[in-house]
Amino acid sequence: MSTATPSAERLTEGPTGPILILSVERGQLQAGLLVLASGTYQLVTQQRVARQAEIPVTEQLGELIQRLGEPLGCRLWDAERGQPWLHSDDPIRFPPLEQVAIAASLADHPRVHLISLTGHVSGAAALEALAESPAQLVGHTSLSPDLTSASLSQALAATRPDAVIIAGGYEQAGEGIRHSLRELCRLVGQALSQVPGVWRPAVLYAGASSVAQDAAGLLQTRNGVAVTVVENVAPGPGQIRTVGITAGLQQLYTRLSQARPGYPQLAQWASRRPAGSPARVLPVETAFVHLVQLWQLVQGLPRLHGVLCDEAGQSWRLHVWAEEERVTLRYVAAQTPLQALTGWPPVRLLCGNWPAAAGPAPAAAWWDPTRLAPAVACVGQIFPLVTVHVLTSSVWRQAQGENPLA
Numbered sequence: 001m002s003t004a005t006p007s008a009e010r011l012t013e014g015p016t017g018p019i020l021i022l023s024v025e026r027g028q029l030q031a032g033l034l035v036l037a038s039g040t041y042q043l044v045t046q047q048r049v050a051r052q053a054e055i056p057v058t059e060q061l062g063e064l065i066q067r068l069g070e071p072l073g074c075r076l077w078d079a080e081r082g083q084p085w086l087h088s089d090d091p092i093r094f095p096p097l098e099q100v101a102i103a104a105s106l107a108d109h110p111r112v113h114l115i116s117l118t119g120h121v122s123g124a125a126a127l128e129a130l131a132e133s134p135a136q137l138v139g140h141t142s143l144s145p146d147l148t149s150a151s152l153s154q155a156l157a158a159t160r161p162d163a164v165i166i167a168g169g170y171e172q173a174g175e176g177i178r179h180s181l182r183e184l185c186r187l188v189g190q191a192l193s194q195v196p197g198v199w200r201p202a203v204l205y206a207g208a209s210s211v212a213q214d215a216a217g218l219l220q221t222r223n224g225v226a227v228t229v230v231e232n233v234a235p236g237p238g239q240i241r242t243v244g245i246t247a248g249l250q251q252l253y254t255r256l257s258q259a260r261p262g263y264p265q266l267a268q269w270a271s272r273r274p275a276g277s278p279a280r281v282l283p284v285e286t287a288f289v290h291l292v293q294l295w296q297l298v299q300g301l302p303r304l305h306g307v308l309c310d311e312a313g314q315s316w317r318l319h320v321w322a323e324e325e326r327v328t329l330r331y332v333a334a335q336t337p338l339q340a341l342t343g344w345p346p347v348r349l350l351c352g353n354w355p356a357a358a359g360p361a362p363a364a365a366w367w368d369p370t371r372l373a374p375a376v377a378c379v380g381q382i383f384p385l386v387t388v389h390v391l392t393s394s395v396w397r398q399a400q401g402e403n404p405l406a
Contacts, residue, residue, distance in 0.1 A: 015383055017098030020076060020084055021375040022061065024104035024266065025284060027051055027311045029061060030372055031068045033076065034379070034390055041386045043394035045072060046372060057106070057262035058082070083265070086272050100269045101279060101378035103287040107256035109316070109331075110249055113139040113161035115152075115188055117168025117181055117207070125234035126167040126206060129245035132329045134253045134285055134318075135163075143168070143180060149190035156191055156201075163252055164188065164201050165245060166215070169208030171235045181211045185218040192225050200225050204248045206233040246329075254283060270378075279381040284308075285318055287374035288351060291387075292320040293327060294380055295349060295366070298388055305345045307362070309352030310334065311371060317355075319344065338362060366396040 016036055021043075023030040032046035047068050052060055062077055065084060069076035075085045075094045088096040112135045116123035119142040130137055139159040141152060156164070166188060169181045185205075192203070203225055205215050212229045219227045230244030257263060263281070271278035282290070285308065292306035303323040310316050314334050321328040321344060330341060335357035338347065347362035352371045354361035373395050380387035 015098040017095055019099045019101060019379055020097050021379065022102045023372055023375040024057065024102065024106065025311050026106060029064055031064050032372055033068060034386065040393060041389040043390050058265045084269055099279065099379060099382055101375060102266050102270045102281045103284045103375040103378050104266055104281050105257060105284040106260035106263060109134040109136050110162040110252050110256060111136050111138045112163045112165060113156060113159050114165050115141045117143050117184060122167040122234045125240045126165055126245060128240050129233055129242035131331055132242050133246045133249040135249050143184045147187060149187045152187055152191035153194040157195055160199060161201050163204060163249065165204045165206060167206045167233050169211060171208060171232060173208050178208060178211050181207055182214055182218065185215040189219045202252050203227045204245060205229045206245050208232055257283060282378050284374045287377045288318065289320050289327060291373055291377035292322045292349060294384065294387060296322045303345055304349060305347050306349035307347050309354060313353045313355045334358060368395050369397065
């Protein structure tokens with residue numbers, strides 16, 4: 001995860017034209033318009049609709065964007081080109097959009113089946129990495145004397161994961177451990193070869209590097225399963241390296257979203273600017289991480305703990321701890337109480353509505369009940385100061401809870 005934050009010089013840059021922000025998720029679509037008024041950008045209008053799966057996402061967004069501009073008498077949708085109003089033959093009367101900033105998570109978090117040499121060492125280390133990743137753990141299997149390729153194939157067919165993660169063996173493991181790890185990979189490879197060819201989970205090997213080459217060969221199957229070797233998640237006693245697994249799962253999550261219908265058009269909308277550098281579509285979760293880092297910088301805080309609740313407030317929460325040049329992520333189930341995050345600082349930034357099942361809501365100093373803030377943060381790829389202006393003037397509210405921190 002990149003920890004880059006905008007420089008002081010970039011915070012002084014700024015546009016003048018209208019900016020469209022979009023938040024695209026599986027359950028809902030949101031749109032907002034940012035306009036420069038009295039020297040600062042403000043969110044002047046926003047709309048939200050439930051996602052209708054039977055309608056193409058770009059078609060539903062087009063209707064939403066068109067309705068967004070109608071009360072203001074401005075053109076935001078180009079029906080002829082089937083895209084936001086990025087080009088205008090009459091820029092004085094109908095100015096084009098300066099930017100279309102998009103936060104989009106079109107896929108569910110990847111389903112993961114963890115297969116480890118042991119449950120208490122490599123398995124525990126891999127679970128720590130999964131807690132920092134956008135992932136759903138649907139199965140965990142450890143090597144045992146009665147494990148067979150047939151039983152493993154049945155388990156994988158039942159869980160149908162998007163990714164299989166294999167972990168085990170220290171970097172200085174003896175030949176006995178390396179032999180067991182090869183045997184585990186052989187069983188996994190055979191199990192994967194027995195599943196239907198149309199279903200091809202990604203395979204991440206996060207075990208001992210001395211076995212990586214053999215493992216890759218044993219895991220390759222005739223139905224084209226792709227194997228990626230990442231950093232050993234448990235390289236030695238008491239050591240946990242989560243970066244390899246978390247990066248691999250984040251990339252898989254991005255690919256799953258990019259494979260959804262409509263994503264290529266969203267990417268084109270975000271990259272087509274009248275002038276200057278293009279922007280990218282960011283996953284909502286990634287945009288939120290950038291938001292927490294930016295706000296920590298702007299507020300001059302030594303650390304900042306922010307929370308993103310999922311769109312329904314019932315599945316998961318993402319906790320982000322930004323401090324100096326590092327950022328720590330933790331995904332938890334929606335009902336997890338705050339006390340479970342031992343050692344974390346108090347929550348000061350909240351995006352979304354706190355799930356009642358998790359107990360009393362934290363009294364954050366900055367609260368966005370609409371969950372539009374990640375899309376506002378996407379503007380910061382090009383114009384960080386606009387993000388700061390809009391968050392300050394139009395987004396943040398005082399959270400309701402105990403012991404206010406502001």
